[in-house]
Amino acid sequence: PYSGPSADEILAKRKQYLSPSVSHLYKTPVNIVEGKRQYLYDDKGRRYLDAFGGIATVCCGHCHPDVVEAIVNQTRRLQHSTVLYLNHAVADFAEALASKLPGDLKVVFFTNSGTEANELAILMARLYTGCHDVISPRNSYHGNAAGTMAATAQSIWKFNVVQSGVHHAVNPDPYRGVFGSDGEKYARDVQDMIDFGTSGNVGAFISEAIQGVGGVIELAPGYLPAVYNSIKKAGGLCIADEVQAGFARTGSHFWGFEAHGVVPDIVTMAKGIGNGIPLGAVVTTPEIAEVLVRRNYFNTFGGNPVCTAAGLAVLRVIEKEKLQQNASSVGSYLKHRLSALKNKYELIGDVRGRGLILGVELVTDSELKTPAKAETLQVLDQMKDIGVLVGKGGYFANVFRITPPLCFTRQDADFLVDAMDLALSRI
Numbered sequence: 065p066y067s068g069p070s071a072d073e074i075l076a077k078r079k080q081y082l083s084p085s086v087s088h089l090y091k092t093p094v095n096i097v098e099g100k101r102q103y104l105y106d107d108k109g110r111r112y113l114d115a116f117g118g119i120a121t122v123c124c125g126h127c128h129p130d131v132v133e134a135i136v137n138q139t140r141r142l143q144h145s146t147v148l149y150l151n152h153a154v155a156d157f158a159e160a161l162a163s164k165l166p167g168d169l170k171v172v173f174f175t176n177s178g179t180e181a182n183e184l185a186i187l188m189a190r191l192y193t194g195c196h197d198v199i200s201p202r203n204s205y206h207g208n209a210a211g212t213m214a215a216t217a218q219s220i221w222k223f224n225v226v227q228s229g230v231h232h233a234v235n236p237d238p239y240r241g242v243f244g245s246d247g248e249k250y251a252r253d254v255q256d257m258i259d260f261g262t263s264g265n266v267g268a269f270i271s272e273a274i275q276g277v278g279g280v281i282e283l284a285p286g287y288l289p290a291v292y293n294s295i296k297k298a299g300g301l302c303i304a305d306e307v308q309a310g311f312a313r314t315g316s317h318f319w320g321f322e323a324h325g326v327v328p329d330i331v332t333m334a335k336g337i338g339n340g341i342p343l344g345a346v347v348t349t350p351e352i353a354e355v356l357v358r359r360n361y362f363n364t365f366g367g368n369p370v371c372t373a374a375g376l377a378v379l380r381v382i383e384k385e386k387l388q389q390n391a392s393s394v395g396s397y398l399k400h401r402l403s404a405l406k407n408k409y410e411l412i413g414d415v416r417g418r419g420l421i422l423g424v425e426l427v428t429d430s431e432l433k434t435p436a437k438a439e440t441l442q443v444l445d446q447m448k449d450i451g452v453l454v455g456k457g458g459y460f461a462n463v464f465r466i467t468p469p470l471c472f473t474r475q476d477a478d479f480l481v482d483a484m485d486l487a488l489s490r491i
């Protein structure tokens with residue numbers, strides 16, 4: 065049994081000693097003390113089904129024994145910087161990761177987070193092309209440092225950053241977007257931006273395949289191939305931000321971009337890659353990677369032995385436990401059940417996503433698509449009381465984000481939908 069400080073004591077310490085920007089999800093926050101696979105346990109020993117672990121990087125399930133063993137064994141042997149000496153862990157993981165990517169995407173840089181990975185990707189694209197302009201779709205999220213916060217296109221995640229050279233394109237959002245699901249029409253906005261908002265040359269286009277923070281929005285089909293074409297013609301590089309959609313989560317593919325039939329010049333990743341260990345990566349071609357030898361590029365802990373040992377263990381678990389196939393089959397079952405719930409409640413405006421990255425958007429008026437922000441919070445809280453944790457997102461904070469560990473089962477999916485059903489019935 066847990067004998068540590070109570071939720072109230074922790075809350076008081078957080079208020080006194082942590083930045084006021086650190087917030088929590090629920091009105092009465094839960095004190096989580098343990099995790100095992102798709103479950104989390106609070107200080108009273110109560111079990112919760114975790115349908116939002118994907119955001120906290122968990123892809124194999126909390127505390128997966130193979131990943132824990134890899135971390136503990138490597139910590140016992142050596143933890144150090146990658147840069148000074150040789151060690152096999154970083155080389156082994158780079159080789160394994162490169163084997164998961166198509167074409168010439170074979171050179172890996174490791175970082176400690178998704179933000180760092182995207183900062184590095186944008187830097188490399190600007191160096192390679194000699195061009196400063198970067199285009200990203202509205203509603204995207206790419207990180208919280210200067211360059212990535214500029215590329216992020218939601219005012220709720222932006223401070224007073226210098227927005228130099230960054231352009232935000234009309235979002236190819238099939239639910240709220242002006243062109244519905246016609247990806248090619250949205251892509252024309254990117255071409256217009258190149259033609260009328262730049263010199264005609266650009267550095268990079270960066271985008272998620274499914275916008276996670278933005279409320280699980282799958283880019284309209286046909287958008288990415290057309291945009292990649294425009295960007296290439298303008299001399300730019302295409303960056304795929306796979307921080308949320310990558311690592312087998314979409315089920316149909318290992319990477320989110322693959323469902324769109326494109327091959328990026330640079331791919332960035334974090335979250336799922338380390339199953340909870342701080343780790344990010346940028347993968348690109350040998351030719352693009354050369355730009356970093358013009359100066360010294362150094363990252364103390366990027367690719368350190370412990371994190372890369374964890375990363376290698378994660379890749380092995382995904383394969384051993386067939387987690388991509390599981391994301392596909394359990395994900396389509398869950399989406400099917402959520403769609404049935406949409407027929408039952410007018411409050412549900414949209415059910416979307418792929419594999420185990422799904423979104424449920426609540427609206428008070430299905431014609432006007434008025435965001436049901438208060439109802440979303442209420443259902444979120446009630447589901448927690450029933451024992452199911454889901455996330456919340458979207459610019460209007462009215463979308464449930466369902467990104468569980470990839471070991472989620474059909475029974476878990478049933479429990480989640482039944483809990484959502486019960487909570488919605490009480491509104």
Ligand code: PMP
Binds near residue numbers: 205277305334
């Ligand atoms: N890209 C995407 C798509 C993300 O969702 C996030 C984090 N929410 C990031 C980048 C930034 O990752 P990190 O928080 O690890 O810096």
